[in-house]
Amino acid sequence: xxxxxxxxxxxxxxxxxxxxxxxxxxxxxxxxxxxxxxxxxxxxxxxxxxxxxxxxxxxxxxxxxxxxxxxxxxxxxxxxxxxxxxxxxxxxxxxxxxxxxxxxxxxxxxxxxxxxxxxxxxxxxxxxxxxxxxxxxxxxxxxxxxxxxxxxxxxxxxxxxxxxxxxxxxxxxxxxxxxxxxxxxxxxxxxxxxxxxxxxxxxxxxxxxxxxxxxxxxxxxxxxxxxxxxxxxxxxxxxxxxxxxxxxxxxxxxxxxxxxxxxxxxxxxxxxxxxxxxxxxxxxxxxxxxxxxxxxxxxxx
Numbered sequence: 001x002x003x004x005x006x007x008x009x010x011x012x013x014x015x016x017x018x019x020x021x022x023x024x025x026x027x028x029x030x031x032x033x034x035x036x037x038x039x040x041x042x043x044x045x046x047x048x049x050x051x052x053x054x055x056x057x058x059x060x061x062x063x064x065x066x067x068x069x070x071x072x073x074x075x076x077x078x079x080x081x082x083x084x085x086x087x088x089x090x091x092x093x094x095x096x097x098x099x100x101x102x103x104x105x106x107x108x109x110x111x112x113x114x115x116x117x118x119x120x121x122x123x124x125x126x127x128x129x130x131x132x133x134x135x136x137x138x139x140x141x142x143x144x145x146x147x148x149x150x151x152x153x154x155x156x157x158x159x160x161x162x163x164x165x166x167x168x169x170x171x172x173x174x175x176x177x178x179x180x181x182x183x184x185x186x187x188x189x190x191x192x193x194x195x196x197x198x199x200x201x202x203x204x205x206x207x208x209x210x211x212x213x214x215x216x217x218x219x220x221x222x223x224x225x226x227x228x229x230x231x232x233x234x235x236x237x238x239x240x241x242x243x244x245x246x247x248x249x250x251x252x253x254x255x256x257x258x259x260x261x262x263x264x265x266x267x268x269x270x271x272x273x274x275x276x277x278x279x280x281x282x283x284x285x286x287x288x289x290x291x292x293x294x295x296x297x298x299x300x301x
Contacts (some may be wrong), residue, residue: 184212
């Protein structure tokens with residue numbers, strides 16, 4: 001699997017825990033101070049222990065300066081795309097261009113239905129996600145009056161605004177071949193998790209994305225590939241990323257150079273603030289250096 005040569009980015013995953021209520025702010029501030037690029041926050045509104053993701057992000061923007069936020073990933077069946085686009089644009093304006101959108105077709109259908117959302121078949125999930133991306137891009141397009149007549153969504157003269165402060169990326173979390181093809185055709189990025197997309201599965205998944213990109217006459221390197229990874233930095237353990245700094249650097253560098261990923265969002269298992277700092281100050285520089293060195297050597301070989 002090739003290295004797509006994209007700019008590397010690094011971030012941290014924050015659970016939207018309601019208790020303690022200051023938890024997310026503490027970790028987001030640690031990520032911001034440490035110079036990380038991204039904060040991803042999962043979106044499971046039906047989870048009783050979780051705060052609402054968009055409300056939470058809106059409280060984290062004012063207490064940080066440079067880190068960018070994205071729902072990792074937004075629950076589309078419970079968030080109509082026109083409103084999702086409006087919310088993202090609003091936060092992007094407030095934050096000065098620090099919001100992206102992770103988008104998910106939905107999984108825990110009983111819980112979705114329990115909140116009044118639809119239950120969708122795999123085919124419906126793909127088609128509704130494609131429509132949602134089209135609707136969101138329309139809302140951000142700057143057109144004065146919007147009309148859209150789809151199977152799942154419609155716009156009947158919506159007047160959008162304000163426009164986002166920057167070109168907001170739509171990064172889709174998905175694993176099936178049809179969704180991967182859709183990402184290649186229309187999305188700005190892909191957000192898989194290590195537990196569902198282990199390294200040995202990445203080649204076939206990249207291939208589906210790249211085939212979709214080819215159908216749309218897109219360069220596959222246009223598509224950002226963000227890996228959600230979990231573990232702990234420290235003593236050697238049982239998991240792939242239960243390991244010392246040096247092993248983390250080696251593993252993430254391999255994910256870039258051999259497995260085609262370019263960005264990493266770290267979900268620490270314990271001691272989240274300290275692990276965030278270790279990741280930013282010790283792992284990230286090592287990966288950046290190793291990748292730059294390998295890419296430089298490849299250019300001169």
